[in-house]
Amino acid sequence: MAGKKYRAFAEKIEKRPYALNEAIPLLQANKISRFDETVEVHLNLGVDPRHADQMVRGTVVLPHGLGIAKKVLVFASGAKAQEAEDAGADFVGGDEYIQKIAKDGWLGFDTVVATPEMMRFVSRLGRILGPRGLMPNPKSGTVTLDVANAVGEVKAGKVEFRVDKGAVIHAPVGKLGFESGKLAENAETLITAVLKARPQTAKGRYLIKASICSTMSPSLTLNVAEFGG
Numbered sequence: 001m002a003g004k005k006y007r008a009f010a011e012k013i014e015k016r017p018y019a020l021n022e023a024i025p026l027l028q029a030n031k032i033s034r035f036d037e038t039v040e041v042h043l044n045l046g047v048d049p050r051h052a053d054q055m056v057r058g059t060v061v062l063p064h065g066l067g068i069a070k071k072v073l074v075f076a077s078g079a080k081a082q083e084a085e086d087a088g089a090d091f092v093g094g095d096e097y098i099q100k101i102a103k104d105g106w107l108g109f110d111t112v113v114a115t116p117e118m119m120r121f122v123s124r125l126g127r128i129l130g131p132r133g134l135m136p137n138p139k140s141g142t143v144t145l146d147v148a149n150a151v152g153e154v155k156a157g158k159v160e161f162r163v164d165k166g167a168v169i170h171a172p173v174g175k176l177g178f179e180s181g182k183l184a185e186n187a188e189t190l191i192t193a194v195l196k197a198r199p200q201t202a203k204g205r206y207l208i209k210a211s212i213c214s215t216m217s218p219s220l221t222l223n224v225a226e227f228g229g
Contacts, residue, residue, distance in 0.1 A: 005032045010218045017223035020187055020212070024180045027214050036067070037176045037215035041187050043169040043194055044209040046202060053201045056169065057162040059140050060193035064182040065157030067175035068110075072154050073097060075114035075122050075136075080147050084113070087151040094118065101125055107132070113142045113150045133162070157186075161194060169194055176214045187212065191227050 009030040018026070027039065047054040073091040074084035075098075084092045091097060091109060098121055100106040105128075112129060114122050114136040122129075122136060129135040136142040140160050144150050161171045173186040191210065198206050210222040 003032070005030075006216065006218065013218060013220060017221045019223055019226055020184050021180070023212050023220040023222060024183050024187075026220065027212070027217060028176055028180060030217065031176060032214070032216040037217070038066075038068075038172050039174050039176055039178075039183055039187075039212065039214050041169075041171055041173050041190055042211045042213070042219065043171075043191065043207060045163055045167050045169065045194075046205045046208050047163060047167050047199060049163050049165055049167055051201070054199045055163065056194065056197050056199060057139065057160070058193055058197045059153075059158055059160045060190055061153050062157040062159060062173060062186040062189055064174060064178065064186050066159070066172055067178060068172075070110040070154055071108065072111050072113060072151050073109040074147055074151060075112070075118040076147055077115075077118070080115050080145070084147045084151055087148040088155055089113070089147075089151045094121065098122065098125060101128060107134075109134075111142065111154045112136050113144070113147055113154070115145055115147060116143055119143055133160070159190060161190070161197075173212075188227070195227065 045056060047056055049055055071090040074089040075094060076084050076092060077094055081092050102125060112134050126135060141150055159171050161169050163169050171190055173190055174183050195207065207224050207227065210224050211219040212222055213219040
């Protein structure tokens, strides 16, 4: 059952699309919980994810970060391992971490980066990392020789987005305690990246609906015309 603050906020929301710079201050003025909630954007797309050529996925570095200290695990050896450590990776190694994940169920990280040569070993973890969206992938820039850049982007606020089975993308864009302008810029950056990732095979209207909410709040519908989708 929804709490009093949730219901009170829900009653204030008008049944109309909001401009982004109008919706964010409204979320901030009706903060529900004591902790600094994450702000999320949800995008309903006019694609059919059952077809590989209509899969929408990509990455984007938000200009103001996520306000979250992400822990990065890097599978690398030799000079590349040192590069990862110098770039601020939280965990760097090889077989010891593969065993720790496979045997002990350890998942004390948010993102996994790997050099191409390490993927033949990391692939053993597919059943564990895959369903959690943690498997390194060249398309997301997490299988790379430039491990320093990959780690730096994650630490700076890199977000990976991928359409789900319901043709919806869910992605964080920062914390409720951010300045409203910075949150708006982050959200606009994400939405623009999704628009640019439109598959050539997608027909008709692409961005059908957009909404924004915080961790504990009801959603506010956004005006998609604002983004030219």
